Amino acid sequence: MRLVFAGTPEAALPALDLLACSGHDLLAVITRPDARSGRGRTLSLSPAKVRALEFGLPVWTPASVRDPELQSQLAQLAPDACPVVAYGNLIPPAALAIPAHGWINLHFSLLPAWRGAAPVQHALIAGDEITGATTFRLEAGLDTGPVFGTLTERIRPADTAGDLLERLSYAGAQLLLATLDGIAAGTLTPVPQPADGISLAPKIDVADARLDLAQPAFAIERRIRGCTPAPGAWTMFRGERLKLGPVTLRGPEADPLPPGELRVTKSRVELGTATVPLVLQQVHPLGKKPMPAPDWARGVRIAPGERVDLPPGTVR
Structure with missing residues (x-):
């Protein structure tokens, strides 16, 4: 043809x-x-x-x-x-x-x-x-x-x-x-789509990719994967946009962490959610290249109890 x-x-x-x-x-x-x-x-x-x-x-x-x-x-x-x-x-x-x-x-x-x-x-x-x-x-x-x-x-x-x-x-x-x-x-004839099972997938823009850390960890992790590589899931840290991803979920045995709060150990950086903490694997600070989360945390010297900025209206 x-x-x-x-x-x-x-x-x-x-x-x-x-x-x-x-x-x-x-x-x-x-x-x-x-x-x-x-x-x-x-x-x-x-x-x-x-x-x-x-x-x-x-x-x-x-x-x-x-x-x-x-x-x-x-x-x-x-x-x-x-x-x-x-x-x-x-x-x-x-x-x-x-x-x-x-x-x-x-x-x-x-x-x-x-x-x-x-x-x-x-x-x-x-x-x-x-x-x-x-x-x-x-x-x-x-x-x-x-x-x-x-x-x-x-x-x-x-x-x-x-x-x-x-x-x-x-x-x-x-x-x-x-x-x-x-x-x-001439061997293929199209068939109408079924009337049920319809769902819509509008374009995801930068605003849609902002993370709501008051949600459960599984929902946040899905949004991060769904927004990677573009537009890139993000939150705010010290007044600047910080892209996150990928992440993993801690198990139910992990010590709880308030939504948005960061916890840094020698080997990992955790981020609080409504359920279990997320372990940050890579972060992408504004104007810099993506980097391992522990390297980023050492560089910015995160204070105990410090949080990323939650979306407006979130109860802290």
Whole structure:
């Protein structure tokens, strides 16, 4: 089939690589515009754009797929399908209608669970034991289209969002290729999503990643894993943001520690929660590189009973 691929971050690369080397005809890549990042505000290309240029493919970077020029270019190419992996932009109905077989999205959850921009992060924060990936045809609703295929993936106890997304991106690339092969062969028909089991996974921003240390330790640990590597779970220490992760939980035999209070021994740094203390493995102070928690604690000389700053409204 004639394909135009849409994707942006690293998670899109396994699928882009596989499709570029498949028996399908990859015509072009749509990705987000170049963006400025870092302290120097250097203009950077999306990972998908970098890879597409390496393949010698035409790259389109519209601010919106509503752009009439983009839609005209797409119509002229007349693709049979547009595979999508983490593109990061809504596809309007006029563009959805252009490819003969529609836009085929690879979504990193078992739909209808975790519809939205951050399915992997929300699955971890919620404590799910199983997740997966789904290929489905895009329609006007948010991740509501009919499903072509799924795969399942066990969530491991120490998985971060980065770990889990990496595994799903590679397994999902195979699922996407198999889906496109089935569509081309006429052997695959999508089925509607069930009406029950729907959950939403909106984007997690920096404010969402702030830790509430008055919660149970297990909930805090899940949020840390779900926000790693981005945007990074954090709290405040001496008036500056401090990112945390990974962490482990002490057992029920551990001496209790008030929420937010730090306890330092020769070998570890503990942080109090509503239940058992957390053992900090790594911390990332503002403006510095990540470091082992004991090294950080020795450097800042934590006083007995000193606390990180709790979110506003927390009872100390």
